[in-house]
Amino acid sequence: MTTYVLRRLLVSLPVIFGILVAVFVITRVLPGDPCRALLGEKATEAACTAFNTRYGFDQPIFVQFIRYLGQVLSGDLGESIRFGIPVTQLLLERLPTTIELGLISLTIASVAGILLGISSATRRNSKRDVATMIFANLGVSIPVFVLGLIFAYFFAIVLKGTPIALPPAGRYTAGVIPDEIAVAWGLGGLGGPLRVLLDFISNMAIPNAILTLRPDLLIDALSHLILPSIALATIPMAVIARVTRSSLLDVLGTDYIRTARAKGLSAREVVSGHALRNALLPVVTVIGLSLGGLLSGAVLTETIFNFAGVGRTISEAITARDYVVVQGFTVVVSVGYVVVNLLVDISYAYLDPRVRMEG
Amino acid sequence: MSAQTPFRRALRSFLEQRTARVGLIIFSVLLLAAIGADVISSYDPTGVLIGVEPTAKRLAGPCINLFGCEGPQHVFGLDSNVRDVFSRVIHGARLSLQVGVLTVGFAIVIGTLIGAVAGFVGGWVDNLLMRLMDVLLAFPSLLLAIAIVTVIGPGLLNAQIAIGIVAIPIYARVMRASVLGLRDREFVSASRALGSSEAGILFRKILPNALTPIIVQGTLGIGGAILDVAALSFLGLGAQPPTPEWGSMIGGDRNLLFSSPHVVVFPGIAITLTVLAFNLIGDGLRDALDPRLQR
Numbered sequence: 208m209t210t211y212v213l214r215r216l217l218v219s220l221p222v223i224f225g226i227l228v229a230v231f232v233i234t235r236v237l238p239g240d241p242c243r244a245l246l247g248e249k250a251t252e253a254a255c256t257a258f259n260t261r262y263g264f265d266q267p268i269f270v271q272f273i274r275y276l277g278q279v280l281s282g283d284l285g286e287s288i289r290f291g292i293p294v295t296q297l298l299l300e301r302l303p304t305t306i307e308l309g310l311i312s313l314t315i316a317s318v319a320g321i322l323l324g325i326s327s328a329t330r331r332n333s334k335r336d337v338a339t340m341i342f343a344n345l346g347v348s349i350p351v352f353v354l355g356l357i358f359a360y361f362f363a364i365v366l367k368g369t370p371i372a373l374p375p376a377g378r379y380t381a382g383v384i385p386d387e388i389a390v391a392w393g394l395g396g397l398g399g400p401l402r403v404l405l406d407f408i409s410n411m412a413i414p415n416a417i418l419t420l421r422p423d424l425l426i427d428a429l430s431h432l433i434l435p436s437i438a439l440a441t442i443p444m445a446v447i448a449r450v451t452r453s454s455l456l457d458v459l460g461t462d463y464i465r466t467a468r469a470k471g472l473s474a475r476e477v478v479s480g481h482a483l484r485n486a487l488l489p490v491v492t493v494i495g496l497s498l499g500g501l502l503s504g505a506v507l508t509e510t511i512f513n514f515a516g517v518g519r520t521i522s523e524a525i526t527a528r529d530y531v532v533v534q535g536f537t538v539v540v541s542v543g544y545v546v547v548n549l550l551v552d553i554s555y556a557y558l559d560p561r562v563r564m565e566g
Numbered sequence: 567m568s569a570q571t572p573f574r575r576a577l578r579s580f581l582e583q584r585t586a587r588v589g590l591i592i593f594s595v596l597l598l599a600a601i602g603a604d605v606i607s608s609y610d611p612t613g614v615l616i617g618v619e620p621t622a623k624r625l626a627g628p629c630i631n632l633f634g635c636e637g638p639q640h641v642f643g644l645d646s647n648v649r650d651v652f653s654r655v656i657h658g659a660r661l662s663l664q665v666g667v668l669t670v671g672f673a674i675v676i677g678t679l680i681g682a683v684a685g686f687v688g689g690w691v692d693n694l695l696m697r698l699m700d701v702l703l704a705f706p707s708l709l710l711a712i713a714i715v716t717v718i719g720p721g722l723l724n725a726q727i728a729i730g731i732v733a734i735p736i737y738a739r740v741m742r743a744s745v746l747g748l749r750d751r752e753f754v755s756a757s758r759a760l761g762s763s764e765a766g767i768l769f770r771k772i773l774p775n776a777l778t779p780i781i782v783q784g785t786l787g788i789g790g791a792i793l794d795v796a797a798l799s800f801l802g803l804g805a806q807p808p809t810p811e812w813g814s815m816i817g818g819d820r821n822l823l824f825s826s827p828h829v830v831v832f833p834g835i836a837i838t839l840t841v842l843a844f845n846l847i848g849d850g851l852r853d854a855l856d857p858r859l860q861r
Contacts, residue, residue, distance in 0.1 A: 225701030233713050344585070348842035350793055352800050352816065353834035356823050364824050375824075503708030507797055511820070521709070522801050525716045537713050541705045548704075 211556050211563045219549050226541045231275055234534040284535035289527045294535035303410035305516035309501050311436040316443035317494055324451025346445025351504045355438040355511040362434060374431055376513040383427050391419040435512040439504045443497035450493045455486040488559050495551030579854040586850025592843035600660035609650035611657040611810040616648050624648050625826040643828040646819050654810035655836050661811050662840055665726055665795050666788035672730035674784050677737025685745030686768050699735035707732045715803045725804035729794045733787055740783050744776030778855050786848035789841040796837050812837045
């Protein structure tokens with residue numbers, strides 16, 4: 208197991224290095240003149256020279272890359288051109304929103320997807336199976352932005368005035384302002400990494416409401432989170448349901464399941480005690496793989512529901528030509544994606560000894 | 567025996583699946599719409615109707631003569647620029663089919679070449695190419711596409727290039743796996759013994775035999791490519807107005823959703839059905855062509 212983990216770690220390092228190279232190449236080499244890209248077409252020659260000297264663009268590209276690498280490794284992702292604050296600070300504000308939205312969506316997708324898959328596979332070709340598979344096929348085909356907009360229209364306009372009406376956008380209702388956890392706990396003067404951690408958690412609406420003991424905030428945050436998280440969860444849910452179904456059908460056809468049936472176990476016991484455990488192995492992989500899609504979907508979901516998360520920040524940064532933000536956010540999100548995939552692979556190896564052996 | 571060529575067997579096995587037939591029917595309708603767009607709708611997809619049609623009102627809802635609506639017929643209503651939504655959706659079908667096929671075609675050609683060379687040559691070439699592919703795969707797909715479009719500039723063609731680049735590793739991996747499986751087979755050794763050049767073996771013997779999984783993957787990929795290009799257009803990075811592209815139609819009018827849902831709903835249905843058709847056909851092809859699944 209340790210060898211496997213070490214080997215996977217070693218394989219990931221060049222990939223992370225590759226991400227840094229790719230992002231550097233994409234943002235520094237291709238746009239031609241970074242000065243004109245940032246200061247605008249009408250920037251004077253003198254302004255550009257000053258700009259290039261300041262950011263090191265007058266150095267050879269190789270030197271620029273080493274310099275960039277050093278900055279990234281020391282946690283410096285540059286300064287946002289639009290907001291004038293460090294990219295890391297912007298990340299601290301925006302990343303928690305996306306993590307929260309993503310985690311809730313992933314939970315909904317996994318739980319609902321696995322349950323749908325099981326109910327489909329155990330009643331193969333029944334009406335419920337057919338309905339689930341039609342849902343799954345539609346679910347992977349409908350664009351997130353269409354689904355999100357339809358949800359917003361239906362729950363905010365059609366159901367307006369009913370108890371299940373939900374807000375169409377935003378993180379909180381206007382006027383509802385969350386407290387900082389550190390302040391609520393009387394630690395306002397606290398600094399250092401602990402404060403950073405508390406501020407990070409503060410920016411997640413639900414943990415914040417719970418930790419600062421504000422039920423009004425919890426209800427408000429939840430009502431704003433339901434639609435975006437379901438919209439974002441639909442595609443992975445459909446994929447997980449399909450994989451669970453086909454994997455469980457495969458396992459249910461094997462000899463050891465026939466043995467379990469022959470010794471008189473009920474259908475429920477056969478599925479929950481014997482089949483499910485093996486059938487869920489491929490599902491773990493798919494859940495891991497769906498993270499990339501989730502991050503892509505988050506860009507669109509956050510745009511539609513007006514969430515100040517990583518996705519919307521990136522798409523706004525593009526419009527504003529704030530390429531330092533695009534570069535920094537892309538690096539962090541992609542490296543995070545690689546790390547999470549690594550964890551998924553390791554957990555997969557832990558669950559299935561065959562993976563460790565093959566390596 | 568003559569009726570049982572592999573092609574016919576695969577075709578029959580494909581058509582036996584109900585879902586595949588549904589996909590084929592949706593696809594045929596789309597294809598007809600795409601080919602006959604100019605005949606089916608008399609309205610110019612980019613033409614503003616102010617001054618052309620006295621009764622035309624901005625964001626007017628659907629008007630169908632059959633259901634008792636008098637006046638000029640606008641099956642899907644009018645959009646915020648007083649253009650016929652039906653005509654735009656129909657012309658969008660043409661655009662989306664082109665976008666899907668071209669984007670995937672681009673990714674297949676480059677991905678197949680990379681995968682074939684990596685698998686056939688092996689050694690450090692294989693290592694280098696596949697690590698490159700790993701890096702491309704390490705990015706969340708839409709994020710990488712956004713980053714690429716940021717650099718090369720927005721536009722439908724650039725969005726296609728970006729989505730195409732992002733899809734390359736999928737085909738490279740599939741192709742490499744096929745080539746590795748075929749490289750040491752007898753028929754390859756035989757043609758080497760007969761004096762074929764290495765390139766000849768790769769392109770004439772191995773590639774044709776390795777294409778099946780690429781075709782299946784490609785069909786499934788068209789749906790994904792249409793979705794992704796629509797997403798980029800929705801964000802304003804792909805097709806630019808007034809191009810009748812579904813994603814940009816939705817993105818352009820999305821703030822009007824609450825008052826006039828028809829401007830979002832109809833293009834939305836069109837994207838969903840198109841992607842659904844390719845997914846169903848792709849699944850059907852996979853089941854029909856995968857020898858391991860043959861009954």
